[in-house]
Amino acid sequence: MMVLETILYLIAYPPLWHVLIVGLLGAFFTAVVAIWFERKTAARVQRRIGPYWASPRLGGFLNLIADMIRYILQEVIIPRSVDRVPFVLAPVAAFVISIMPMAFVPLSPYEKFWPVPNMDYSLLLALAISTVPPLMSIIGGWASNNKFSIIGSIRESYVITAYELIFVISLLSAAATYTSLNLLTIVNAQSPIAWLLFLNPIAFLAAFLAVLMSTSAFPFEIPESEHEVVGGPYTEYSGILYALNMGGAYVRRFIYAVIMSLVFLGGWAPYVPPADGPLFAIIIPSLIVAIKAVILVLIMSFLRAVYGRYRLDQALDSAWRLVLPMALIGLGWGIVLGLIL
């Protein structure tokens, strides 16, 4: 028993568990699952089968693995006209920084399982770091020295200005309700079933739309919109660098979904983790959080099949005119909730 216990403790060693296993592997796995799910859902709605022959029993799941291997081992073209250092570094940095917010996210109520000590501003820190990767894609697009990439970068900058504010405001409603910026406090306050999703659905909807916009999912897939700007910031990327870029967006979507599932979906609630043993204290609660996040990601993937793409100005228009007021109403209602509770 001691051996098993030790292995479990080793797995649950906070930096390893949080950032590498739930963070990197989880994000990687989610990226693959989300892409697979996106392709299969679209295929179902569109009356066809989608990826199939790579592994007919698994519904073509291995096809995504094949895509990944192909991208990793394909030639990497670095055109002569690009600015090399930022061109190569930007996707790598974007991918790495995308996972970083995991370090500040509690996946268990007990501090000993955390990579960083409990602090009162964990929500703010996670948010702050999550806003860096888009800057990296702007840098990559600019370094590509391609006209389409530059247009894509500019669009990305427009879009992030719009969505960041909305996302932050709608998450602040939670902070206002529970008068705390500590994610742990927010999660604990929602247990077991008083989730903010039910208490404050407007803020949840605003945050959901903001995540859609930020990770350029349909109908807000504007920076990469292929029919005008070919791939936006990623036009010139090839091989593994492109795979990092493409995976990065899905990883980001997953991280946002984790934050949202903590803030709005009650984290590991309705499960109440006991204090002893890593299996019950950390592994199961973090799986619950991950599953909630995956469900959110899959819902976002489903929208691809139903919606087209907004025009840039229309998307910004709806962001400022519709979603921002929504987020503000959510914030107001959050304050009211805070006064009531």
Add this chain to the structure above:
Amino acid sequence: MSISEGTLGELRSKGVEVRRIDKEYYEIFIGPQHPGSGHMRFRVKLDGDIIVDADPDIGYVHRTMEKLSEGREWLKITPLVERMTIIDACNITLPYINALEKLMDKRPSTRASYLRVLLCEMNRIASHLYGFGIFGVFIGHSTAYMWGFGDREVFVELSEILTGTRLTYTYHIPGGVRRDMPQDFPQMVRRAVRYMRSRMPEYEKIFLNNPVIVTRLKDVGVITKNRAAELGVVGPTLRGSGIRYDVRLAEPYEVYGEIDFEVPVFEDGDALARTWVRVEEIKQSLNIMEQAIDWLERHRDEPVIPKEDYDKLPKLHKEVYEKSGRVKLLPAQISMKVPPGKAVARGEAGRGEIFYYVESDGGTMPYRLRVVTPSARNAIVFKRILPGHRLMDLPTVYGSIDYFAPEADR
């Protein structure tokens, strides 16, 4: 900040290619390898996000049909001109055959005429669904693409049963058609018509009334009535602008004059109206198909080949026709001579009016064959309508006029 002439000279001396560009505008080249361009290239000048100048550079699919037709026999030209728009092959070759029939003073039998109309309408639906699908994927709605192409397969399958091939039918010959329909064809057509009718509301829900799509299409690429007439645009683009013009209405060819159908016209002139024209036309084409198949079923005994021609046929030809409905050609038809003269004919293809000018000098080949296709006439829209729109409207306008580059370039 501007670069001084000295710096430029320095750069040039190092072998760097330096070219002055219009510094006020951002110039981008869209196509031919571009997911939103198809087989053509746009040279777009942008002021911020606004297009100030768009110059369509077409001709990437110019296969010199007009020139080649001057060296080929009359019968060989049908497959040649068909390749302009293989997705609309029946509509696109019919006016050529009509012009030829005018020159030869020959009329097809009524049954052949109805078969032509039936295939033309199936083709029109397939062509509209194709355009609809491409339009969908241009604005990021991949479900519209897949649904359009999936339902198009129904009509492609029907025309395969009728003609023996999926797209390039080469179905018309002067004075008739090449095949009669099989026995179980009417039931299939009726089933397809009923199916398509039941699908139309679903299209409307997921695409046409979808708020994202409506926002995207409304008031984009507006062509007013007078401007449409001035630019000479055709087809759904014209009818979306409120002009009541359709060749089937203005100069009914074949048996269109006897069939009861509507030509839908919308007044708004924007991309949404043009899309609605297509949808309404699909509904009307279904009506026409039903009427044509009713007639064909009622007149089962009427021959495809006119009586006097049929008697002249050799025994084998008659046998094959009786057995499989295939109309065999005579070797004499290869090098048939057409009386000298000029003829024009027009027809309503899926994308609009197609115009043929045929001139014969009495030989076995045309002296001059001129085709003006709907897409060639709509190409001017890019140049005149795009300026003032945003860059993201380019695919919207492109898709809404349903431009098909091989058709325009011939």
Add this chain to the structure above:
Amino acid sequence: MGVGVGGACAKGEGKVYAGNLNVAAKRARDIILGKLKLGEVVDWATTFSLWPVHLVTSCCGAEFAATWSPRFDAEQYGALPWISPRQTNFIIIEGTVTRKMACALRITYEQMAHPKFVIAMGACALDGGLFYNSYNVVKPWEIVPVDVYIAGCPPPPEALARAILDLRKKIREKKMASNWLREGWRGDVEYPMPKEDPCKWWQP
């Protein structure tokens, strides 16, 4: 640059680089193909990840599009039409290639990342088809090296699906993808880019 990251030294220059890229790449290649024997995996992955680039040369594009329609759905083979040539590995030449398009075809092919493959679709892409004597039509196999040819005008979607299957078989049999890692070229043919420049008519 740190010291001793890769442990590889470029000799003969009098300098010691840590992590010389070429040496490191060669070593990685040796490990992947030699020790781990991943060549098979690479070939397998490439066969299920043939992403055609979005270059529609002519009207066979209608059947190309129909091949990805619900009825035939070429996505079941893992082929997904993609947008930028940098991220794809596969061209389907859809019909006639005119002189203007030949230039675009060559540029697109050159922009693609190795290993890359070509299918020529339709009579026009083989010998000109109906337009064999046209003054504006060129033969695509003079522009890019072609792997599989399909007859027909246009070939039906199932023929294109067949071509994708045949190309897959060819990649597996001739180890075209892993040969690229080994030798820098597919290995089954010499670098066959014809010398003539299809873009010579173009003046900026």
Add this chain to the structure above:
Amino acid sequence: MPPRAVTKSVRKTGGLFDGVKSNVEALIIGVKYFIDPKRMTMFYPKEYLEHRPGYRGFIVLKKEVCISCAACARICPSAAMKMVRVSEVDPKEPAKQRQKQYPVINYQRCIFCGYCVDVCPVEALYHLPFHDVTYESLGDMFLTLDLFQKEPLRPVEKEGVPVVYEVDETLGLVKRERKGGG
């Protein structure tokens, strides 16, 4: 009633209620198809399309019927059908050699229009009901006289079962397996 033009107008949309309603309708349609996809996909190598007899596929020559009239080569719009002269044993007088010409086909150019089959005065040419054969080299596509008389091998016949598509009222196209094979 004769054809007539009718002016229609686009449904006016606007307002919060309408927007929500249309959004929900679109989502419901999406979910409906997600739950019941109504697929029409053919799993190609496992199943292959069985065309009807009139399908214009690959062309085969019946040499013993051919009368060397060259009508097929003359009508070919893309000059894919060529006449070749061969000397062969005269069937009537076995001692003698005779010069005769036969058509051969160049699939590099053939556009499958079926003119040659239709113009042949003795029905010496016929279509096969399939089209899915590919070639690895251009040289193989110019068939010799011997090859032109044989039906080309259809690789998919070994790999799968034939299916036929039928037009259906509710599903569009319905795939049905045909019993017996090939």
Add this chain to the structure above:
Amino acid sequence: MSLPELGEEIRVRLGVLAREVKVAKGFVEVVTGRETLREVAKTLKEMGFDHVKSVTAVDYPKEGKIRVTYHASSFLNEELSRFMVGLSVDLPRDKPVVETLYPIWNSVEFMEREVYEFFGVIFEGHPDLRPLLLAPDLAEKKVMRKDFVVREESIYEGVPHEYK
């Protein structure tokens, strides 16, 4: 109204401007000179022919002329939309220059460019007279003229060697 009646009306309306007005198969043919082309076009436009369907050029090397025909019709006038009128002008083959009809019918823009590149007909006053479809080096050859010959293969040509 029928086609002959329309021909009569056009004849009356144009008077001496037209050299010849006759009813051909499917359209009314009006032949005029290079100088009067614009005026005739203007008159036709006033009659209601608001757009051009086609600008067709035909090369007659024996007579040494190129005939350019504008096929005009109407969209806005439903009565006239049933008919077409072909406005022709004969140009000398060695120096085919004619005034553009762009100011009268905007729809001729791309079609005149096409005639320019295929036949070398120069439309004076056209705002943007460049080749439309062809690459610039081919456009100089005036490919649609009859002296640019495209050869067809015979039925014995190009067979493999073993049969020769």
